[in-house]
Amino acid sequence: MSRIHSCADETSRAEGIRAAVDAVKGGRLVVLPTDTLYGLGCDAFDNNAVANLLATKHRGPDMPVPVLIGSWDTIQGLVREYTAQARTLVEAFWPGGLSIVVPQAPSLPWNLGDTRGTVMLRMPLHPVAIELLREVGPMAVSSANISGKQPPTTAIAAKQQLGSAVSVYLDGGETPVGKPSSIVDLSGPTPRLLREGAISAERIGEVIGVSPETLRGAD
Numbered sequence: 001m002s003r004i005h006s007c008a009d010e011t012s013r014a015e016g017i018r019a020a021v022d023a024v025k026g027g028r029l030v031v032l033p034t035d036t037l038y039g040l041g042c043d044a045f046d047n048n049a050v051a052n053l054l055a056t057k058h059r060g061p062d063m064p065v066p067v068l069i070g071s072w073d074t075i076q077g078l079v080r081e082y083t084a085q086a087r088t089l090v091e092a093f094w095p096g097g098l099s100i101v102v103p104q105a106p107s108l109p110w111n112l113g114d115t116r117g118t119v120m121l122r123m124p125l126h127p128v129a130i131e132l133l134r135e136v137g138p139m140a141v142s143s144a145n146i147s148g149k150q151p152p153t154t155a156i157a158a159k160q161q162l163g164s165a166v167s168v169y170l171d172g173g174e175t176p177v178g179k180p181s182s183i184v185d186l187s188g189p190t191p192r193l194l195r196e197g198a199i200s201a202e203r204i205g206e207v208i209g210v211s212p213e214t215l216r217g218a219d
Contacts, residue, residue: 004155004169007033007128016170017131023167024136029053031144031158032132033172034068034124036097036181036198037151038158040166041068041141047111050140054113056165059147064113065140066099066120070133075121078138080105085208086186092207095125097177097198101185112140118187128172143180153178184215192217 005016020030027049029042040057042049044067053065069075072090076082080103089100104119112119124130133139143151144158144166152158155171183194184204191208193201193215201212 002159002164002166002169004159004171007170007172013128016168017128017135020132020168020170021135024132024139026167028167029056029162029165030132030168030170031155031162031166032129032141032170033126033155033175034129034141035095035126035175036124036177036179037153037175038144038155039068039124039129039141040144040158040162041139043136044112044138044140045108045110050110050112053140053142056162057142057145057147059142061113063147064115064120065142066122067112067138068129068133068141069121069123069138070130072123074138078105078108078119078121079103083186085191088208089184089186089204090123093199093204094123095130096123097125097181098122098204099181099183101183101187101194103187110140118185120183122181126172126175128170132170151180191215 007013023030027046099120099122101120145151146161153175155169177198180197182197182199185192201215205212
């Protein structure tokens with residue numbers, strides 16, 4: 001039976017984190033707060049759990065699952081090459097609302113969907129998410145909604161959509177940003193902004209010395 005765990009005080013938060021860690025390590029799904037939206041997550045290296053995550057969202061492998069990590073250092077073991085451009089973006093915006101798409105390390109035994117050799121990575125700016133990620137390692141995390149429905153900004157809204165398909169819901173209050181992360185694709189010759197969300201093209205472009213128009217593919 002799924003349960004919502006309040007993270008409002010130290011005791012209930014510790015209990016919720018323990019339940020979420022057990023669920024993730026057991027191959028089950030959890031809902032966790034992030035700075036942008038609530039996420040539906042599982043162990044990134046448990047391919048059955050990732051397949052269940054996609055099925056729960058009513059999504060196919062053509063929309064691969066992003067990966068959340070709990071520290072800057074973790075990225076180095078997941079990417080083919082940690083480029084200067086990626087490092088600059090990580091140091092400027094992590095933890096925070098920027099996801100980056102990069103070529104993944106070739107030997108990783110995961111199946112996140114049709115990634116074409118890339119992975120989308122983010123480190124969220126939320127203490128509950130960071131605590132869980134540091135306990136269990138990289139998690140495959142997508143917004144906690146049925147595909148095509150409104151992404152939730154509260155745990156209750158997530159449970160109204162996902163119900164008993166999720167073992168543990170961590171309630172960290174309403175998400176502070178309330179909209180999706182921005183996504184920058186670094187896998188090609190020129191950075192491309194795939195989605196403009198929590199962080200503007202102007203801010204991203206200023207950090208890496210690329211015009212907003214180039215990022216948006218307008219020139």
